[in-house]
Amino acid sequence: MSGIVVNQDKIKDVDLAIGLCPFSAIEVKNGVVEINAACKMCMICVKKGPEGAFIFQEDEKLEVDKNLWNGIAVYVDHLDGDIHPVTFELIGKARELAAKIKHPVYAVFIGDNIKEKAEDLLHYGIDEVFVYDNVELKDFRIEPYTAAFENFIEKVKPSTVLVGATTLGRSLAPRVAARFKTGLTADCTILDVKENTDLVQIRPAFGGNIMAQIITPNHRPQFATVRYKIFNSPERNGTGNGKVSICEISQEKLYSSINVLRKSQKELEENISDAEVIIVAGRGIKKEKDLEMINELAEAIGAQVACTRPLIEAGWGDPRKQIGLSGRTVRPKLIITCGVSGSVQFKAGMNNSDVIVAIDEDPKAPIFDVAHYGIVGDIYQIIPSLLEKIKTK
Amino acid sequence: MEITVCIKQVPGTTEVKVDERGNLIRDGIDSKMNPYDLYAVETALKIKEKSGATVNVITMGPPQSEAVIREAFMMGVDEGYLLTDRKFAGADVLATSYTLSQGIMKTGKPQLIICGKQTTDGDTAQVGPEMAEYMGIPHVANVKKILEVKENSILVEMDMPTTLETVEIQFPCLITVEKGIFQPRLPSYKRKKETKDKLITYFSLKDFDDRDDKNYGINGSPTQVERIFPPESNTDKETWTGSGEELGNKLFEKLAELKFI
Ligand SMILES: Cc1cc2nc3c(=O)[nH]c(=O)nc-3n(C[C@H](O)[C@H](O)[C@H](O)COP(=O)(O)OP(=O)(O)OC[C@H]3O[C@@H](n4cnc5c(N)ncnc54)[C@H](O)[C@@H]3O)c2cc1C
Numbered sequence A: 001m002s003g004i005v006v007n008q009d010k011i012k013d014v015d016l017a018i019g020l021c022p023f024s025a026i027e028v029k030n031g032v033v034e035i036n037a038a039c040k041m042c043m044i045c046v047k048k049g050p051e052g053a054f055i056f057q058e059d060e061k062l063e064v065d066k067n068l069w070n071g072i073a074v075y076v077d078h079l080d081g082d083i084h085p086v087t088f089e090l091i092g093k094a095r096e097l098a099a100k101i102k103h104p105v106y107a108v109f110i111g112d113n114i115k116e117k118a119e120d121l122l123h124y125g126i127d128e129v130f131v132y133d134n135v136e137l138k139d140f141r142i143e144p145y146t147a148a149f150e151n152f153i154e155k156v157k158p159s160t161v162l163v164g165a166t167t168l169g170r171s172l173a174p175r176v177a178a179r180f181k182t183g184l185t186a187d188c189t190i191l192d193v194k195e196n197t198d199l200v201q202i203r204p205a206f207g208g209n210i211m212a213q214i215i216t217p218n219h220r221p222q223f224a225t226v227r228y229k230i231f232n233s234p235e236r237n238g239t240g241n242g243k244v245s246i247c248e249i250s251q252e253k254l255y256s257s258i259n260v261l262r263k264s265q266k267e268l269e270e271n272i273s274d275a276e277v278i279i280v281a282g283r284g285i286k287k288e289k290d291l292e293m294i295n296e297l298a299e300a301i302g303a304q305v306a307c308t309r310p311l312i313e314a315g316w317g318d319p320r321k322q323i324g325l326s327g328r329t330v331r332p333k334l335i336i337t338c339g340v341s342g343s344v345q346f347k348a349g350m351n352n353s354d355v356i357v358a359i360d361e362d363p364k365a366p367i368f369d370v371a372h373y374g375i376v377g378d379i380y381q382i383i384p385s386l387l388e389k390i391k392t393k
Numbered sequence B: 001m002e003i004t005v006c007i008k009q010v011p012g013t014t015e016v017k018v019d020e021r022g023n024l025i026r027d028g029i030d031s032k033m034n035p036y037d038l039y040a041v042e043t044a045l046k047i048k049e050k051s052g053a054t055v056n057v058i059t060m061g062p063p064q065s066e067a068v069i070r071e072a073f074m075m076g077v078d079e080g081y082l083l084t085d086r087k088f089a090g091a092d093v094l095a096t097s098y099t100l101s102q103g104i105m106k107t108g109k110p111q112l113i114i115c116g117k118q119t120t121d122g123d124t125a126q127v128g129p130e131m132a133e134y135m136g137i138p139h140v141a142n143v144k145k146i147l148e149v150k151e152n153s154i155l156v157e158m159d160m161p162t163t164l165e166t167v168e169i170q171f172p173c174l175i176t177v178e179k180g181i182f183q184p185r186l187p188s189y190k191r192k193k194e195t196k197d198k199l200i201t202y203f204s205l206k207d208f209d210d211r212d213d214k215n216y217g218i219n220g221s222p223t224q225v226e227r228i229f230p231p232e233s234n235t236d237k238e239t240w241t242g243s244g245e246e247l248g249n250k251l252f253e254k255l256a257e258l259k260f261i
């Protein structure tokens, strides 16, 4: 079986060896250095440990024939035919990836009464849209949606499948990936493709200030989810040379033990993902009351207020206003961060903004790595001074 | 009725950092129950109080994950199962879900499986749906409210981006619950004393129906971490220093220049 093999005689300093692992997965049992179940296969011990002490041993794997899997597919996320904009962003990325490896771009569209809408997708550069249109697919219920998706994959055999990391996508993509016993990487922030069609998936990882590059070398299709506002939307063009194919699946596959009894529209709320100007409050804000200063600034320049996770956890803000990996992704024209250190998880949610202004008193704060204007100083002095200026304008 | 809740131990307040040489460092071995899983446990206990049920928790992890099972006991959970084996190491989402589904099948036949919305370390929100697929049962994610528990089904409110949906799901099924569905109770000192020596059931690969080690840990993980690296920084930037007042003025000028004021 593959795994990390420990060569005891190559380990001179046991404590040093134990200290190599950031996950406390190296331990000594009866005088023998072992790797326990906490191992995340990050390979740090292999790379940084004493020569030959930790060796990664890999079994021969069953190779998948990658030539049999062709095309980059995008799942069309929609509600009653209203297509979620993340879909277009993914189509743009899919075209970029497909061009590199000369693959076609596909879309899979599952729902009820959606045939007409499918035509429109062709104008974004899709080669073929596969439509599953059936009353049983009106509401999102996991079994029939998975069945339709499965049918599409079996028929088309796409090399890569991209799904928007919406509430629906996060429920559907893992289900389909597990059905094909293949890999899925959630919330990718960068995607690329290798010549051998392996999808290069990059995202923040291990809950730390670090990025990981992830591949799915021996399985097809390769699944990735991406959040809204990570990639650019392509322009709609006139031609639309692709085609729409209507697909059928047997009625019994559409059976579900889920029944949607009622569906009510939520009140439309301000959505920070669509804001043009955002002010972010971070832990540099000492007291909840001091948020007034941030609100005042936001009002003065017509911005929306967002927060980092610690503030949300403290109950100072609405969770829908959290920016970052476990919050929202934003891409405004201007974002001003106030007392935000700039963890990878935070930056993953905002580093594509047009203009980034960061105010932080610590010149070493990582937020300055992404800021266009890095202001080193005390928010409690800078913001009042700015407000004063705006008022007396 | 039998309910199984999936819980995970995650790093506590201290986060993993990277040093100058790109090494991961983690100070302290501080760890706690994934905060989202507290809501899952609470949901199960609320159902137990109302309709009567046995509530079990299950976790996959190293032996020290026992701590989160003890914590669940202190909240009022009945039984705890720990899936631990070197062969589970390096599991990605698919292998984790498979291991958990094998483990749950060994513990009995729960009608309802409850997962947290996501973990604070893995942060994928995918283990629940993948597990449901392996067990061949329906799932509903983002459950915001439990409306009614019936003999053969459960009524829940599901939170979608623009709609709230009332959904009835037949048992057996899996749900993942939102933060805030119920306020998690605090562990009780009395129960801590009572459950101090309570037995936790350990399972390793040899206890499962499927003992093929190709399906677990790194072998059963289709995804591979190819490299890790510190985040990039942009080079096109200006840094300003000065007194608060100067900086405030300078920012005003800049915002005016960019036509935001
Ligand atoms: C899996 C995972 C997902 C996560 N997801 C998210 C997420 O979605 N969003 C998110 O925000 N976080 C997320 N986090 C948490 C993240 O790692 C950081 O802990 C968090 O972003 C830090 O918030 P902060 O910058 O406000 O606080 P801190 O890191 O404490 O930074 C506060 C900053 O304020 C500065 N400061 C203090 N006083 C002043 C002053 N008077 N004037 C100017 N500057 C001052 C300090 O120098 C410091 O740089 C996640 C973590 C994990 C593990």
Ligand SMILES: Nc1ncnc2c1ncn2[C@@H]1O[C@H](COP(=O)(O)O)[C@@H](O)[C@H]1O
Pocket: B005, B006, B007, B008, B034, B036, B037, B040, B058, B059, B060, B061, B096, B100, B114, B115, B116, B117, B118, B119, B120, B122, B123, B124, B125, B126, B127, B128
């Ligand atoms: N190792 C594990 N052991 C038990 N449950 C887990 C484990 N990993 C994930 N889960 C469950 O799956 C949910 C989603 O986790 P994740 O996909 O990592 O965000 C968690 O809230 C838990 O309920």
